[in-house]
Structure formats: C-alpha cells, structure tokens
Amino acid sequence: MIRPFDKPIYVARPALPSLEEFRCGLEGIWDRAWLTNNGPLVEQFRDNLITFCGTKNLSLFVNGTLALQIALQGMGITGDVITTPYTFVATTHSLFWNKIRPVFVDIEPDYYSLDPAQVEAAITPWTSAILAVHVYGQPCYLENLERIARKHGLKLLYDAAHAFGVEVNGTSIAHFGDLSMFSFHATKIFHSIEGGMLTFRDPEYRRLFDYLKNFGFENETEVVMPGTNAKMNEFQALMGLLLLRRMDEMIERRRAINERYRERLALIPGIRLVSPPAETVRYNYAYMPVEVEQDEFGLTRDQLYLKLREFNVFARRYFYPLVPDYACYRGLVASGNLPVARRAASRVLTLPIYSDLALDDVDRICDIIGDIASRSCKWALAASQSGQADSVLALTDTQL
Ligand SMILES: *Cc1c(COP(=O)(O)O)cnc(C)c1O
Numbered sequence: 255m256i257r258p259f260d261k262p263i264y265v266a267r268p269a270l271p272s273l274e275e276f277r278c279g280l281e282g283i284w285d286r287a288w289l290t291n292n293g294p295l296v297e298q299f300r301d302n303l304i305t306f307c308g309t310k311n312l313s314l315f316v317n318g319t320l321a322l323q324i325a326l327q328g329m330g331i332t333g334d335v336i337t338t339p340y341t342f343v344a345t346t347h348s349l350f351w352n353k354i355r356p357v358f359v360d361i362e363p364d365y366y367s368l369d370p371a372q373v374e375a376a377i378t379p380w381t382s383a384i385l386a387v388h389v390y391g392q393p394c395y396l397e398n399l400e401r402i403a404r405k406h407g408l409k410l411l412y413d414a415a416h417a418f419g420v421e422v423n424g425t426s427i428a429h430f431g432d433l434s435m436f437s438f439h440a441t442k443i444f445h446s447i448e449g450g451m452l453t454f455r456d457p458e459y460r461r462l463f464d465y466l467k468n469f470g471f472e473n474e475t476e477v478v479m480p481g482t483n484a485k486m487n488e489f490q491a492l493m494g495l496l497l498l499r500r501m502d503e504m505i506e507r508r509r510a511i512n513e514r515y516r517e518r519l520a521l522i523p524g525i526r527l528v529s530p531p532a533e534t535v536r537y538n539y540a541y542m543p544v545e546v547e548q549d550e551f552g553l554t555r556d557q558l559y560l561k562l563r564e565f566n567v568f569a570r571r572y573f574y575p576l577v578p579d580y581a582c583y584r585g586l587v588a589s590g591n592l593p594v595a596r597r598a599a600s601r602v603l604t605l606p607i608y609s610d611l612a613l614d615d616v617d618r619i620c621d622i623i624g625d626i627a628s629r630s631c632k633w634a635l636a637a638s639q640s641g642q643a644d645s646v647l648a649l650t651d652t653q654l
Contacts, residue, residue, distance in 0.1 A: 256618070256625050259566035263615060267608040268440040269504055271496035279492040288488065291468075295491035302498055303451065307428040313452045313463040314491075318415050318437030320467070320484035321450035322348040325433050328462045329383075329409060336376050337385040338368045339576040340595045345387055345413045346577045357381070358578050360592045364529045365389060366543075366602075369594070370398035377402075383409035388417035388427065389573075390604075391443065391540035392531060396422065396430050403431075411435070418444045419501055421536040428453035438494060443508070443540040444501060446494030449486055507609040508539035514613050515542055515605065518620035522627050524551025541572065542607040545598075552630030555601050558623070565622045567606065574599045 270276075283289065296314060304310050315321035326335075326348055335349055339358040349356045359372040366389040373384055384403055386394045394412065403410035412430060414420075415437035420427040428434050438449030452463060465471070470481035497504075519525045526545040531537035546555040553561065555571070562569050576599050578587055605619065 256565070256622050258564065259615075259618070262566045262568055263606050263611075263619065264568045265570040265604055265606050266441040267610060268445060269497055269500070269609055271493070271500075275496050276492065279496065280489075283488050283492065290485055290487035292485070293488040293491070295488045295495060296486050299446070299486075299491040299494050299498075302495060306498060306501070307426045307453055309426070309428055309453055311454045311457050311460060312428075313454075313460060313467070314486040315450035315452070315467055315484045316486055316490070317448045317484075318435055318439065318450035319344040319348060320482070321452050322411075322413065322435040323351050324463060324466045324482070324484060325411065325435060325452050325454075326352045326354065328459060328466050329411075329433065331383045331409060331411075333382045334378065334380040335383045335385050336368075336373050336381060338387050338389075338595070339578050339592050340366055340389060340573050340598060341387045341413065341577060342415065342573065343577055343580060344415075345385065346583065349385065354382075355380075356385075356577075356583075356587055358587065358590070358592065360594045361389075361598065362395070363594050363598075365392040365394075366595075366598055367392065367394040368399065370395050370402055373399065374402050374406075377406050377408070381406070381408060383411060385411045385413060386431075387413040387415075388420070390528070390543055391416040391418075391420055391538045393417070393420060393422055393427060393430075393535055400431070409433075415439075415442065416540045417538065418442065419505055419536075419538040423534045424536075432456070433459070438490075443504070443538050444494075444497060446486070446490040446497075449490045449494060450484075504609040505538050508607060509537075510613065511607050511611055511616055512539045512542060514616045515607075515620065518617065519544060519623070522551075522620070522624050524549070524627060525623065539607065542605040543572070543602050544605060545601040546603060547601070551627055553626065555603050557630075558626060559603055561626050562622065567619055567622060569603045569605050571599075571602065572604045574602075 300314055304312055334355045334357050336357045336359055340361045346356050357376055359376045360369050362369040368386045388394055410431040412434040414434040417427045418436050433454040436451040438446040440447055465479055466481040467484040470477045470479040472478045516527055524547045528543050546558055548554045559569055576595055
C-alpha cells in the first residue's frame with residue numbers, strides 16, 4: 255500500500271533564485287528608487303532576452319495576456335481569426351477584447367496544435383489572421399502554417415506562452431510567424447513573477463507596442479494614440495534576470511524528469527505517452543501530458559485525476575473544458591465538430607513537472623499511478639456490482 259505524499263505535489267512550482275541574490279537586486283532598486291517606467295533592470299532584461307532569443311524585435315509587458323491584446327490591436331487585426339479551441343482561455347479572450355471573432359478549428363493528434371489542413375479549409379474572405387498555440391511547448395506545424403498564411407495573405411501569430419526556450423533547427427521559436435507572445439507567469443517554465451514578451455518580424459512594431467503599453471505617450475505633452483498600461487516593472491525584471499541565467503540548467507532538470515516519467519509510465523497499461531519532440535526541436539519540457547485510455551487503464555481520466563488527489567498529487571486537466579464550451583463563449587461562437595480536440599480534452603492529464611521536483615518523487619508518482627491501475631479493476635467491479643458506476647471514487651480502500 256503506497257502512502258500519500260505528506261505535502262501536496264502541484265502540477266507546477268515556480269522556480270526561485272536564491273533569496274540572497276534577490277535581496278542584493280532589491281538593494282539596487284532601493285538605491286535608485288526607480289520602480290517602473292522602463293527602469294535599468296527592465297532595459298537589462300530586454301538586452302539579455304535579445305541575446306537569448308537572437309532578435310532585437312522584442313518588447314516586454316506586465317503579462318502575456320495584455321501583450322497579446324496589444325499585439326492584435328497594434329497589428330490592426332479585425333474580422334475573423336482562425337484559432338484553436340485547445341488552449342488557455344486568454345488566447346480567445348485577447349481576440350474578444352479586440353472585437354475579433356474567433357473561428358475554432360480542430361487540432362492534430364500528435365502535438366495538439368492547430369491542424370493546418372483544417373485551417374486552410376476554414377479560410378473565408380473575412381479571415382484576417384491565424385492565431386496558433388505551441389501547446390505544451392511543442393512547436394506547431396510551422397512550415398505548413400507559414401505556407402498557408404503567405405498563400406492567403408493572412409497574418410500568422412503564435413501564442414508561445416508555453417514555448418520559451420524552445421528551438422527549431424537551432425533557431426529560437428521566437429523567430430516564426432509574424433509575431434509570438436510569451437508568458438512569464440510564475441507557473442510557466444520561465445517567469446518574472448508575472449510578465450510577457452512579444453517578438454516580431456517587422457521592426458516597426460517596436461515603437462507601436464511601446465506607445466500602446468504606455469498610454470500612447472510620445473513625451474510629457476504629446477499622446478499619439480489611445481494606449482493602455484501594460485508596462486513591466488523593475489521587480490519583475492529582477493526576477494527574470496536572475497532566472498534567465500539558469501535556463502539551461504532548468505531545462506536539463508526537466509528533461510531528466512520527463513525521461514524518468516517516460517521510462518516508468520511506458521510500463522503502465524492504459525497510460526499513453528505523447529509523441530516525443532521531433533529531431534529538429536530542442537524542447538523545453540514545459541509540461542508532462544499523458545493520455546488515459548479508459549478501457550486499458552480501468553478508470554477514466556477524471557477518475558484518475560480525483561484518485562491522485564487522495565495521494566496529495568495535484569495533476570491538472572489542461573485543457574479541459576475546451577474554450578468554446580465555457581459559459582461565456584457557448585452559443586456565441588460557431589465551433590463545429592472538434593473531434594480531436596474533444597478527445598484530447600477528455601483524456602489528457604498533465605502530471606507535476608518543475609525543476610525542483612525530485613526524481614524519487616517522480617518514481618513515487620509513477621508507483622501511485624501503477625498502484626491505482628492495478629486496483630482499478632477491483633474498484634470498477636465493486637462499483638458496477640453496487641450499481642453505482644459513478645460512485646467508484648467514493649469507495650475507500652477499507653471497503654475493498
Ligand atoms: C499562461 C497562458 C497565457 C496567459 O499568459 P499570462 O502571462 O498569464 O497573462 C496565454 N496563453 C496560454 C496558452 C497560456 O498558457
């Protein structure tokens with residue numbers, strides 16, 4: 255009998271620099287008494303990110319959602335945008351805040367990103383852009399989407415919130431499409447407490463985004479456009495600067511965790527591992543998704559999710575429900591058949607992964623899943639005999 259973890263294991267845990275390093279940086283902020291409005295740490299963070307991403311066309315924001323909203327507005331995108339239902343709600347919200355109509359098309363089953371064939375089939379005279387998501391940090395089908403966008407004269411934007419640190423053929427993922435948005439939220443692979451970044455092809459966007467995130471100010475007396483407030487502050491930049499140095503180490507730790515999960519979970523019937531990254535991809539191991547095959551595993555994804563909580567393991571159902579199924583979008587948007595996305599939303603469970611997660615804890619999580627699997631037939635049987643299939647989770651071990 256495997257015991258639950260003493261403390262909860264969450265799906266993510268923010269990386270932190272040493273408190274000493276952070277305190278040292280705070281002293282500088284105190285000395286300067288310059289807290290926001292493009293201070294020296296934000297400038298330095300931007301410079302270091304330019305080196306990291308290999309592009310000067312880069313702008314920092316207070317968070318990823320406002321960065322994406324501003325991108326859509328600055329680029330003048332209107333009408334319909336083809337996008338994915340299998341994402342975090344902020345992708346779609348950013349369209350709505352710009353009065354753009356999202357057109358949801360289905361995803362492909364390998365990496366859960368937009369299916370290029372479905373994208374092309376959904377293009378109409380009202381389509382102005384494609385907004386794709388590098389789900390779990392795995393790159394979309396970049397070449398196909400690029401070809402479709404060029405052929406039809408559409409803008410191509412990537413929600414790269416999961417994909418910081420990813421490279422394709424040695425090039426940063428920040429270089430694809432017309433624009434990419436990265437999130438530096440505390441739960442992401444890399445963070446600045448909250449934070450966001452845009453990288454873009456057209457260098458002209460830089461000035462535009464600078465206006466839009468700072469009320470449209472040109473100088474003390476001139477306002478050139480109705481902007482908003484979405485500036486990154488010095489505390490965020492300090493956190494980002496200290497963590498950026500550790501990026502390689504953090505990805506390596508995650509790679510080892512991912513490898514251990516893969517070795518161990520491959521032995522459990524009914525747990526399907528997601529396709530490994532393509533040869534050309536330097537992956538960031540941002541998430542650890544698996545699919546639960548109910549017939550083989552003996553429990554549904556939701557049952558496993560709830561069972562794990564009893565062991566103090568807090569996996570997450572990213573992404574469930576699909577965005578068009580949220581109350582605020584239901585009925586408002588045409589979403590058609592989305593069989594691949596629906597299948598993924600009902601089967602995928604993302605397991606805990608963060609750079610400080612011990613390999614022993616990964617082993618224990620896998621032992622727990624194995625243990626649940628080996629006893630799931632008994633639970634399912636007991637539930638069906640009592641005529642209460644849904645109450646299977648209410649049964650305690652002593653009842654069995
Ligand atoms: C986290 C996330 C966002 C939002 O980023 P914030 O920095 O939290 O505003 C947008 N899209 C996806 C896919 C995300 O995971």
